[in-house]
Amino acid sequence: MTDAEKSPANRTPGRRIIIAIDGPAGAGKSTVARCLARRFGLLNLETGAMYRAFALKALRLGIALDATAPLEQLAAETTLRLEAGEQENRVLLDGEDVTGLIRNPQVTDAASRVSALPSIRTWMVRQQQELGAQGGVVMEGRDIGTVVFPEAEVKIFLDAAPEVRGMRRFEQMGPEATAQPEEVIRDLRARDERDRNRAESPLKPAPDAVLLDSTHLTLDEVVQKAEAIVASRIGELTAG
Ligand code: DC
Numbered sequence: 001m002t003d004a005e006k007s008p009a010n011r012t013p014g015r016r017i018i019i020a021i022d023g024p025a026g027a028g029k030s031t032v033a034r035c036l037a038r039r040f041g042l043l044n045l046e047t048g049a050m051y052r053a054f055a056l057k058a059l060r061l062g063i064a065l066d067a068t069a070p071l072e073q074l075a076a077e078t079t080l081r082l083e084a085g086e087q088e089n090r091v092l093l094d095g096e097d098v099t100g101l102i103r104n105p106q107v108t109d110a111a112s113r114v115s116a117l118p119s120i121r122t123w124m125v126r127q128q129q130e131l132g133a134q135g136g137v138v139m140e141g142r143d144i145g146t147v148v149f150p151e152a153e154v155k156i157f158l159d160a161a162p163e164v165r166g167m168r169r170f171e172q173m174g175p176e177a178t179a180q181p182e183e184v185i186r187d188l189r190a191r192d193e194r195d196r197n198r199a200e201s202p203l204k205p206a207p208d209a210v211l212l213d214s215t216h217l218t219l220d221e222v223v224q225k226a227e228a229i230v231a232s233r234i235g236e237l238t239a240g
Pocket of ligand 1: 051
């Protein structure tokens with residue numbers, strides 16, 4: 001038996017556990033998801049990376065980011081793969097490792113645009129459901145608890161004030177930051193606006209999600225709280 005199989009998270013009766021982590025950009029989802037995956041012996045899947053890789057392909061080919069039919073055609077010809085890594089997922093776009101190419105501002109903006117298209121979401125959601133079908137995963141995104149896995153055993157919605165999220169993003173950029181903090185906060189607000197107000201699966205907490213606001217918490221504190229939420233839920237499932 002592997003360590004992951006011995007983990008309490010994987011001894012839940014029925015299929016293995018699914019943890020859904022949703023929330024806006026900069027709320028700390030990636031750090032929390034990574035730490036939960038490590039602590040409970042689960043696979044960490046970052047669904048945003050899939051939207052980003054697809055957006056990169058559209059940008060490379062010069063396809064307009066609101067051109068539904070050409071983007072649907074592109075999706076039909078695209079293979080995306082996510083592989084677990086120590087720090088982040090490795091993302092393979094048609095077999096090419098694009099992990100290092102999808103975190104820049106242009107791709108970030110493009111991902112937010114293509115993710116607003118209903119048919120692209122349907123295509124992505126189906127792939128994400130296949131990836132997580134066996135359980136044993138922490139899946140991070142915007143619609144995991146509401147659309148991709150509404151039956152997930154644990155749902156956490158992470159949020160924080162936009163100024164705090166923007167400053168965290170700015171600090172992550174380090175000394176090479178090319179934008180001012182105000183610009184980072186402005187871009188993040190614009191992306192939030194789009195993610196929260198799109199017609200198809202807008203960003204919102206599932207009715208049964210636990211809300212975790214990290215505005216006044218350090219990332220270590222957020223991780224501790226998230227671990228406690230998961231441990232308590234696993235306790236309930238094991239007891240029940
Ligand atoms: O989490 P991220 O910043 O890597 O996500 C990139 C974009 O993809 C973001 O603007 C929202 C979108 N996204 C989504 O709509 N649904 C998901 N499950 C994950 C990401």
